[in-house]
Amino acid sequence: MIYIAQGVVAAYGSATLTTISLLGMGDIVTKESFEWLLNDPKILRASNTIGRLMLDIVSSKFEKGRGHVASAIDCYRKQYEVSDEQEIIDGFNKQIVDSWKDINEEFLRPTSVPMPILVFVLNLTRVVDLLHKKDDGFTHVGKVMKDSVASCFIDPAPL
Secondary structure (H helix, E strand, O other), X not given: OOOOHHHHHHHHHHHHHHHHHHHOOHHHOOHHHHHHHHOOOHHHXXXXXXXXXHHHHHHHXXXXXXXXXXXXXXXXXXXXXXXXXXXXXXXXXXXXHHHHHHHHHHHHOOOOOOHHHHHHHHHHHHHHHHHHOOOOOOOOOOHHHHHHXXXXXXXXXXX
16 A cells, blocks of 8 residues: 555545534444544545545546646556556555455444444445546546436436
């Protein structure tokens, strides 16, 4: 796993979003829940990894064109002296799959926090997955995102 300034910022952003979101979950969230969150749980690290790598895979070329700082792809290329971008993306996809396994593992063992908190982190990661599965659906809303929204709200599956 590589650690870069941009990735650290993204990780703190995700942790901040999770922390703020817990405030609205009511009495189920306790002081222990926040302490758990501050101890960098495996599920949150996995969620951060998925978000950071999926975003860099789909947006690094666009971001570079806008003059942004180096992406995880650039840092990986330099750190491991890999020139083939597809090889880097394949490595990132393996880390993403491993991170999903870590999230699943967190649901299979006892935890000190209520299950709805774990489900919240899972759902936040699912949104990131949806937004960045094939392209940057957050920055450039396209057909994939429009079809996803339509399938949920306009043409939902009959019950």
